[in-house]
Amino acid sequence: MAFRIIQPIILVAFCIAMTVSALLDTVVFEASVRNLAFVNLSKGFLQPTLTFDEHFHRSLELFDRVSVYDPARYESYHLRLKGLIETLGDDARNSGDINHLEVRPRSVAYNGWESVVGHYLRDVAQGLEAVRENAMQELAGLLDSQEEMADFGRYVYTDMSGSSSFPVTFNKCAEVDLMAIYISEWSIAIRQPVPVVIVWRITTENLQERAVLDEPFQQQDSRWEFHRSGKFLFQIGTVINKLPDGGFEQIVLPREGLPPSLPCQIYGSQLQQQTQLVYEFPETGQNMVLLLGGRRNSRVGHSRVGLCSLPIDIPSHSTREAYLVTGRYRTVGEAMPYIGIRWLLRDAQKWDDNISAYVVQRIADEWTSFAAILPSHLAAKSLEYWVINADASAQLYVDNLGLFSVSLPCH
Ligand SMILES: [Ca+2]
Secondary structure, three states: OHHHHHHHHHHHHHHHHHHHHHHHHHHHHHHHHHHHHHHHHHHHHHOOOOOOOHHHHHHHHHHHHHHOOOHHHHHHHHHHHHHHHHHHHHHHHHHHHHHOOOOOOOOHHHHOHHHHHHHHHHHHHHOOHHHHHHHHHHHHHHHHHOOOOOOOOOEEEEOOOOOOOEEOEOOOOOOEEEEEEEEOHHHHHOOOOEEEEEEEEEOOOHHHHOOHHHOOEEEOOEEEEEEEEOOEEEEEEEEOOOOOOOOOOOOOOOEEOOOOOOOEEOOOOOOHHHEEEEEEEOOOOEEEEEEEEOOOEOOOEOOOEEEEOOOEEOOOOOOOEEEEEEEEEEEEOOOOEEEEEEEEEOOOOOHHHOEEEEEEOOOOOOOEEEEEEEEOOOOEEEEEEEEEEOOOOOEEEEEEEEEEEEEOOOO
16 A cells, blocks of 8 residues: 555656756766867867868868857857858868869950969879879970060969969079069968969970989978979969968967967067957958057057067078068057068077068058068078067058978079
């Protein structure tokens, strides 16, 4: 009898216990999933390269679903991740379509000269073997027909959507003229090995005899191949950026301070608050960039602010060695930008004995790309990448900074 009364009580107690435990489980489970999704994505940021693979997209989707339940904690991360996908997602998808098997001749009249050269260069840089061969031939033919164009030559093309070509500085090599450079700026942004193509026009037949092109040039982080097509020389490489996070996308959230790629303060009087990692588009959390200045130093008034990379060893001292320096910048107000290389000399007695070579020295209201090939300074043992704003009360923004070793096709 007693059992009959107890039985329903046990049953009810059991049901209540199960319900409570299920509710608890759900809460605990959701929190764990949120944490797991968050940890996965944070790990993704800290990898040496950003990889937009299925795993990353799954993590993002999961994070997207669960983070809405805890907006106070996750909202800023959510914005950042959505912005990252918006910024780089389209280019990620587009980069997959270039390995088609044929290169269709492109009409200059229809597409415009710049667009056609850019497309062929991209095929040379990233296409499969057959695509590459074909693109080199088409481009050589095109360049040949434009030989009389006095203002052609020395332009850089990139794969970032919306960017057009821009000039490059180079003053060496009598045997070849620099015609065009292609850089995968998107690869700089997401910290992947960067496809680069440099096109030269051969001005002397001695070049082949000097066997310059037969010497393979391989360093720890770069390998260059030379291909000849007609009177043009295609220098093709996949090179590692010596600035490990030139696009600043490894930064998880906006903040004051120093980025890992430029961890050294140049001026003793500058404040950490004068260097900030900010969104280019704050409303949508898109594209992290570095801001130098925009704040007066109350202790010293007007001051300079500058960051540099760690010293990078120059491994060989060949007369063929050079460095490709590239990036984008924008200034606001009275900013005074100086961007370039500091050569650290072997026999320098004091700091001022070292030599600066600036690629950027003028203001720019709009985002402006820059590039230069600087022959290695033969007395230097190492170099640093420098970014300076000589008026720290105004703003200098920089992004997609690149530094690559290049083997020139001349001594
Ligand atoms: Ca960026």
